[in-house]
Amino acid sequence: MSLVFLLLILLLGGLLAWLAERVSTELPRWVALASIVTALLVLLYSVSGLPAGSLQALPDPTSGSSWLIHLQRDWMPRFGIGFELALDGLSLLLIVLTLVLGLIAVASSWVEIEFKPGLFHANILWTLAGVSGVFLALDLLLFFLFWEVMLIPMYLLIAIWGHENKAYAAMKFFIFTQVSGLLMLLSIIALAWQGYVASGNFSFSYFALLGLSFEGSLGFWVMLGFFLAFTVKLPAFPFHSWLPDAHTQAPTAGSVLLAGILLKTGAYGLLRFCIPLFPEASQQFAPVALGLGAAGVIYGAVLAFAQTDFKRLVAYSSVSHMGFVLLGLYAWNTLALQGAIVQMLAHGLSTAALFMLAGALQQRLHSRDMRQMGGLWQSMPRMGACALFFAVASLGLPGLGNFVAEFLVLLGLFAVNPWLTAVAALGLISAAIYSLWMIQQTFQGALQGSSADAASGSGEHPRLLQDFGGREMTTMAAMMIALLWLGLYPQPLLDLALPVVESLQALVAANPSIVGVIP
């Protein structure tokens, strides 16, 4: 039941935050914080109540009875639709990431949002609820429901609190996600029908649908529906073009959630549903997916370098980094899969931090245009140091989480396809180019505007900007420590994710028609 509580706390907390606006504008923020912290406590409490050692040694996750927490209730039994939630190591990791980034999103918009703070925080909490549901749901229709639930509040966040071109960006985000979601719905129905044909029972349960066999090319087309929905969300090249617009226009909290966790739902979907449900079709499709991944790595990196807008740059760097996730998933061996999972976490943290910085810069300078920045280190050294840290994290400096992730992905991929690995490794070079260019344009160089001020004779000190204070530095420091931990001792997380990875590996072993994969 604790999983239901978790979702209810977030959903009702959102409602409460909305109502709290009538009392004061401060109250919704506190309500949001309290709800997220409570949800986090409920989650940790329910996990800590499990028998010792069960976190380290998760049993086989392909059998329904042995997840960390598993909950099944009938919902619409006539159609075989159940209310089925389950938690394993992977979903635990991702929900913790979700809630932590939720806290960070609230903290980062503490002074930014003045218009309707109640509704704003309600939307944040509902997004979190939707995302948590996506990470928990095991009934495919329930999963689809949560998939839609997380979309709408995010749409509102962009459309209401976004920047100058928000209507366009919000609409683009909505259409891309909605169209691809529709394809997934078709695939879900086709899949359930196939299950009915095979067993005579109509069911949308994950466990009922695992291991179905398909005739001819049907499996491929059904798989494609899932694949498209998830790669649009990821986003993979060439379905990524909604992302730069959405990120650029979203308020800081929206960008943090979008980059930090919404993109991860795409990767999670591939990992949890697309590959296990259609192992053969996925295997046949793997070369295409790998190609898209490598293309995304390079394309995202080149376009990131071309940007002048701070947030657009970070958005394209996300496209590049998520390319590594796609590569890791479809390289399909332990090393690469673990790398992809670490990348999901590390990228979530580093990019969320960069978007926070972008928001802080915009708040101070009222611009995201890097051509108008420069030399900001002089007035804001603490902020500059943070930017530098997360920039070098995103360029893959060893010792930080992103390096572990990308190295593991490349290590796994090398055994499968050395040439593609070499192409993807070019992304490491271009990541250095755009990350350092970003730092140069913003924090280094001469202080912009100082000469103009001097010329106008105002005699004022050039642009006295407020550096990060205690609240910002605390959130930044927390993310730095998390990235260092991921980079220097990722073992606890790797252990948590191991059962999922092993079950995917087992698919390869169980299926004799899949060949050519080096374990």
Next chain:
Amino acid sequence: MTLLWLIPLLPLLSATLLLISGGRMPRPLVKWLGAGSVGLAAGAVALLALGFAGDGQVLQLTLWTWMTVGNFSPGIAFYVDGLSLVMMSVITGVGFLIHLYSLEFMQDDPSYCRYFAYMNLFVAAMLLLVMADNLLLLYLGWEGVGLCSYLLVGFWYQDPNNGRAARKAFVVTRVGDTAMALGLLLLFTELGTLDIQPLLAAANSQWQVGDNLPLLATLLLLGGAVGKSAQLPLHTWLPDAMAGPTPVSALIHAATMVTAGVYLIARTHDLFLLAPATLQAVAWLGLLTLLLAAFTALVQADIKRILAYSTISQIGYMFLALGASAFSAGIFHLMTHAFFKALLFLAAGAVIHCLHHEHNIFRMGGLRTRLPLVFWSFVIGSAALAALPFTSGFYSKDAILLSAWSMPGSGPWLWCGALLGALLTAIYSFRLVFIVFFGPANTEPDKQPGWQMALPLLLLGLLSLLGGWIALPLAEVFPAGAGRHDSVNHAVEIVTVATPLLGLLIAYLLFLGQQLSIAALAESAPGRALQAFFYSGWRIDGLYHQCLVRPFTGLAHWWRNEPTDLLYNAIVRLSQWLHRGLSSLQTGELRWYASSMVFGLAILLIVILRTGS
């Protein structure tokens, strides 16, 4: 010793404290932390070396397992043998002297604290690099020193040129680093481990000399080495990296970081011995680089750029030694080079410090009497650099030249080239001495170096003179008999010793006595063209700009407005077009509706009749 972990931790801890303080730490504390931590580390290394001299025991220590994924489980673990110990002594010893020097050199800088934080971080990363027991941890140190190099080259960030130089340094070396990372991937995939000693053992048992896989793996590692060590074709970043403070150039871009490539090859020499073709390539790359850099150094006017090109050139000698399998000689030259090049850079820094940040040697002159300590430092450093007899550089370079001669096949050719390089080295180093310290004074110094700057100069001067007698504990590390040169005939030895003296004489005749004038030659059209060609570093920067930088920025510019949106916009336009087309049918006119209904009915009828019949 279980206190091995303390050695990198001390500077790391100090760097962390300095960074967290954000510049609010009182200055005396910064001094004690910044220089003291490296001093303590140096003391610990000295203790370690004493113990090692006693029992010769290789030290190993595993702190924790970094990660375990499948059969991939690199550790945060150290492996310290004679080779690592030599490197650690150089890093902490020379490093401490440079930190001491920096206390005074950076005195007036507002970012004093940040400077020492970066410097300490560098020392920590460099120590990790040479102490690592597996290639992944080595790679961590490798990238860490790259980051510190970036931070310190761009230390004075207000000037965009410094930022450009810093980014160039990082990105160019990253090209090499990426090749090296691919090498790591290949080695792990083929041999199943990245722990250096098991890896070398596995390579020796699985691969034969001359196989393709060791060839490919060593070429990829070589990519990393040429990037970090500023060898052809990735050497272009080093001259620009002189934008950083001079002690940084002494520590990072002369004594330690740039020799990391030499260390890497020496550390994995078993692999390279399996790939003789790569060793040949190493030797020839070294020779080409040393000649190119020596010619370039001959015509530079910036005191630091001369030293930078001479560093590139001297590392070329080390590569030549490695290529000739004379690993000990290469490491020996690495150490002596660290002494005399650090000395030269610190002395150059003293000149710059005392001369209001003047870099152009033609605006100096006559400093012999005005800065006597600096003058003698420069003379000793240049003598060692030119390998004049009985200086430290003499012993190491002599060994390299004779090993080159003994190399089977192309040995004499390599020796000739290296000899030409030695001649050029003597000419350009004494050109610098004669122009800066003799003749009329063009700029008057406004201060004298204090004791914190003088003491390192004295100690390094001593080491540059006497360092040739230090016996390195490398016998256990490298195979006996590699790169031996017992059977060299005496004529070759005599020529090898005499060449630097000839260079000194030529430099004297050209630049001091003016007995020999090349003005006419230099002023002629081909002479000018050649000078300009050398001055630009053989136009390699321009070549890279045309072939790599411009295509990349062009591509980025071309794509910047998201080409994939063309497809999505086409869909949008299609639906808009359909929308307009279809909505124009709804005119609201009854006649139009009636006629289209009749028309539709007619078509329907035709279809029905046709299918019916």
